[in-house]
Amino acid sequence: MRRVLLVLAVGCLIASGPIFAAVTGTSHDLSSAEGNSETCVFCHTPHNASPGVPLWNHTLSGNTFTAYDSATMNATDNNDWTGGDGSISSLCMSCHDGSVGLGSLINEGPGGTPTNSATTVSGAADLGTDLSNDHPVNFTYDVTLQGNDGELVDPTTLTGPVLLFGAGNDQLDCASCHDPHNDANAPFLVMSNSGSALCNTCHVK
Secondary structure (H helix, E strand, O other), X not given: OHHHHHHHHHHHHOOOOHHHHHXXXXXXXXXXXXXXXXXXXXXXXXXXXXXXOOOEOEOOOOOEEEOOOOOOOOOOOOXXXXXXXXXXXXXXXXXXXXXXXXXOEOOOOOOXXXXXXXXXXXXXXXXXXXXXXXXXXXXXXXXHHHHHHOOEOOHHHOOOOOOOEOOOOOEEOHHHHEOOOOOOOOOOEOOOOHHHHHHHHHEOO
16 A cells, blocks of 8 residues: 555645656646646645545546456456556556546646647547457466466565556556656656566566
8 A cells, every 4th residue: 555655645636746757748748738737736636635535636437347267377367357447557458448538537726727638639548448469468477476477576576667556566567567757758658668578577588
């Protein structure tokens, strides 16, 4: 839970530091397209946030997501999941399932009402609700999974830049591989994937 709070708090509260600067001008900067001068408000608010999700300001999707599955998938909790479950992945999918307007905010803040609240993501950014052909997310990556799989690194060694989330710091979510605040390694990767470096952080090949 501490990592969940940290991810949300940093994005919301550092309004003049490097994270703010890294978002400005990227595809996650919706301030000009949506007619609200605040950059952070499309995801974060310090007050009147989404119930049960600290500092989160975007309307959550209520859709059910079809999870990746295969004969070699060893995670026992890699099941279909609902967008309102409060996980990091559900926060990402509140825009990236293409069903909720980018300007659909809980607290509009001082920057004004977004002018295109019904506009949704499009193209490659629109992942839809069928994630069966995408890397699995929203599942427990612990030493039990490592033992069952045989080709994963010890998750206790993942101290950065790839991180695990959730109350037990053992949940693999979208933000394990993507940093929504920094597009230095497009598309918002937490590190370069040159030579499959990002993949090999978790996978032993």
